[in-house]
Amino acid sequence: MSDEVVESATDTKKYSLRPFHSNVSAFSAPFKLLSNLFSNQYLLRNLVKRDLNQKYNKALLGYVWTLLEPALLASVYYVLFIIIANHSEANYPMWVLLGVISWSMFARILNGTVNSLTTNSGMIKQTNFPMEIYSFSAAITQLVITILSLFVVIPFMFYLDIYPSWTLWMLPLSILSLMITAWGFGLIFASANVVFPDTAHIFRFITRAGFFVSPVMWTYEIIIERAGVDSIYFDIVMFNPVVVPITCIRHSIEGTIPEFETFHLVYACLFPIFSYIIGSIIFLKTSRGVVTRL
């Protein structure tokens, strides 16, 4: 018997059967994952609808909460910051608001993806559809919430006399890159979190601490002004993959183009791509194997 067990999956060909869990090569994993999502669109749509319903339908104010939540949060940070730093830039409240919206999306998708297998263990043990669907539908839900939240800047734009300009093209691109960074990076650790639940604690810390080293309460320009381009702190901050996209989101609304060093721009563009590639390979190779440990 044990000799036979060693026979590889290739002998399914002998029986012309479709094997479950056929090995995905590292090269094809990123494409395989995309095609899995594509062929389960109907399920994805239903799951997103379920999650949005869960969150807003029963609430008295419903979807108004997508605007209220970031507005309230930003006003708290704003008051705090005015007291502590005595900063008097007119656009500052809007910067904080955009920072809060972008960072919340990033942090929620990252934590949600890392926890996607453990929080959905009940469903995972009863169904055999591709498991990347759980984290992707949660990411799409957050994307929808973020897009709705962004409408809260409209009154600020009126107040600050800012008119939408052609720089808005950076907005969808930056949001998408934040989403893919968080999701792809989360996929790398989702299976590990099943075996080592400490992973989730580490990520909760990362997203808490990350709030302070991301341009939410400060901006890229403030860092350059205070620390200088040559300082080691500037280099450390630019290591954070969300600095460039969040800065772009702010500039896209204000109608200006941010100035980055080429290296930082390339880094920010490559980070989501490599996160997704590595995440998809690791997730497809490991996720099914950890189901028995859920």
Added chain:
Amino acid sequence: MRVFGKVIAGPSFKALENINLTINKGEIIGIIGRNGSSKSTLLKTMAGIYKPDEGWVGIDGDISLLSGVGVGMNKELTGRENIHLYGSILGHSRETMDGMMDEVIQFSELQEFIDEPLRTYSSGMKARLGISVATAVKPDILLIDEVLGVGDPGFKKRSQERIRKMMDDSNTVILVSHSFGLLKEICDRMLMMEKGNIKIMGTPDEVISKYYEIEGK
């Protein structure tokens, strides 16, 4: 369909071992065994939910596992929306779900409540909705974990009839159950699990008498 290998759950415990099983198209297989003998693990491995640490599972055709009925349903969505949601969780396309919507609603006898949110349903009504969706399709390979009995006696009888109909329509059925009467009546072949191994495999009469022999001790 062919199952082959072992599944390990936990560091030292082998949930399934030395499994080498080929099930041919058209067969109805019954699985019996005591609690904890890994019957469900075998079924879930066949369904592709668990990945064997060694060996492989291969199938020909589409496969559907009838267990944990209603998993993923949401209390804020209406009955109708939940039919779509649960159907898609079971792997059906939008077209399939649109096609069988009326039939599902009719079978569940929930016409008056179907556009109300699920939280207004009693637990029996929720189960009825779940079973109505789960039993509405005809997969090539059907896996059933314990025959489902919920709702009032009338619905229970009808749902059992419907599962029987489903089994008739499916090419291949693999059934975990404790009701030996049913198994004896419908199975071509039976197997008895013990501690993750297939203890005996054979005709229903053989396996059931062996079961009593072993358990009688």
